[in-house]
Amino acid sequence: MTALYIHIPFCQSKCPYCSFVSFAGLEIDYDRYLQAVQSEIVFISEKLQRPLLRSVFFGGGTPTFLKSSQISDLLERCRLLFNFDASVEISVEANPGTVDQLYLDDLHRMGVNRISIGIQSLSDMELRILGRSHDRVQALRAFEQAQSAGFENISVDFMYGVPEQTCESWKRSLETILAYYPQHLSCYQLTVEAGTVFSQWEAAGKLRTPDENVIEQMDVLTRDLCQRFGLEQYEISNFAVPGKECRHNINYWLNGDYYAAGAGAVSCIAGKRERREADPLVYCRLMENSQGVIVESERLKNEASFRESVVMGLRMVAGVSCQDLYAHYGLGVDEYYGESLDWLKRNSLIERTPSHLRLTARGRQVANSVMARLV
Ligand code: SF4
Known part of the structure; x- marks a missing residue:
């Protein structure tokens, strides 16, 4: 199994809990960034002699912050440079508010066959606390538009353990989205990561997250509701209609090889993990000058890799x-x-x-x- 991850590190705004390599309001020419990513993709394919890909994943950041034609250009480049498995999974992460019907139609037409929508919650209050740039109406509209575009593998990202969230509001959000019958649901518990705005609020005693026993109830509720709507748990935080499990992520969990391109992206091939320069401008400059973009490289010893x-x-x-x-x-x-x-x-x-x-x-x-x- 070989997978390719492409990182698009741009967002409309920076969510206060986010520790991903993502930037809002960056003054950068996006075409220049995409050119640099394309150069890296060429470099990977030349080094490996047209490997066979079973999954391609555009993650972020917010890949749909780009124009659909820019994603299409990247995907076409991949098709030219790699062999694609007949049943290749091509995923794009999308945020409500950055897509409309035409955009999703374009993605579907270009061969994207899995869309992962970062909804997080269907409570407007929780969405505001999370600093998301969409509301409930936009979230549901994005889901409906993905269905209308013809996607038969729609995943939704949800978050629990959000400040002020109750079991009842979590249940309402879950029941609402499940009634739309997504094929895949990821439910991640909020973790407060160092260096985020939430970690500052926590240190100042201004972040009230639900107690452990409430979290446990939310866990039970999640499993019960997903099962009732035909989604089977296949990973600690992930549920899917049988056959729609995320191939790309399963490869991570099975510690398989994966290539990566883009600022901050991490690859792992034959036990060697490499992280790329996270600053998109520096990443562009390095690629343009044919200099290495790898800033961290680690090869785990046999036992560490086993564990x-x-x-x-x-x-x-x-x-x-x-x-x-x-x-x-x-x-x-x-x-x-x-x-x-x-x-x-x-x-x-x-x-x-x-x-x-x-x-x-x-x-x-x-x-x-x-x-x-x-x-
Ligand atoms: S949209 Fe996602 S990647 Fe972007 S800032 Fe928010 S959590 Fe981070």
């Missing part, structure tokens, strides 16, 4: 294949973890099927503390 594969794979409901791990790393999970794994099994947090190691339903509820014992 990472275990922890990432356990995010999947199906768990991680013990045979695959052994074939790849020459290490057996039972022998490697010994008593720590036995303890997790005795406490019904992890179970071992004949082929896989996986979290139990109880283990998924406290996934972070389980992973901390294995990382």
Whole structure:
């Protein structure tokens, strides 16, 4: 499985909780940035001799901050330089307020077959707290327009644990979106990341997020409602109609290889992880002068990579294949973890099927503390 990630680091405004490489109000010529990304794509394809891609993912930032023709140019370039698997998954992250019917029609026509809409909430109050530049009406309109454009794989990003959010408001948002029958739903708990505006508010005691027990109720509610609407949980935070699981992200969780292009983008090939220059202007300058854009490079040792594969794979409901791990790393999970794994099994947090190691339903509820014992 080979995947390509293309990072578009521009947004309408910067959300106060966001720690992604994304910039609002940057004075930059977007065509210049896209030219630099195209040059990097050429560089990757030449180095690897037309690899076969099974997924292409335009993420951000807000890729739909660009014109649809600019996304089309990038995609066409990829088609010229790479081989595409017959069932290639081509995803674009979109934000309501940056797309309309014509835009989504264009994306569908150019071959994008999965659209991931960053809705986050259907409460206008929560959207304001999150600093999002759209409201509930725009969010639902974007979803309907994606359906009208012909997308049969629409994903929605939602966020819970938002300041002032209650179980009731989370339930209302979920029920509303599920009634539109998205094929995929990602529900991420808000985490306050260092360096964000939310972290400053938290330090000043001005950020009131829901208590742990409310979060647990929200978790239960999410699983119940998704199941009722035909979305199966396949990863800790992700639910999908069977067959519509995100191929690109599954590759990450299985610690597969992925190429990347764009400012701040991270690639990982044959165990070597590389991060690119995050400043889009510096990134452009480096590409234009044929200089390297990699600012951080790390090759994990065998054991560290093994542990990472275990922890990432356990995010999947199906768990991680013990045979695959052994074939790849020459290490057996039972022998490697010994008593720590036995303890997790005795406490019904992890179970071992004949082929896989996986979290139990109880283990998924406290996934972070389980992973901390294995990382
Ligand atoms: S839209 Fe997404 S990427 Fe952009 S600032 Fe908000 S959270 Fe960050």
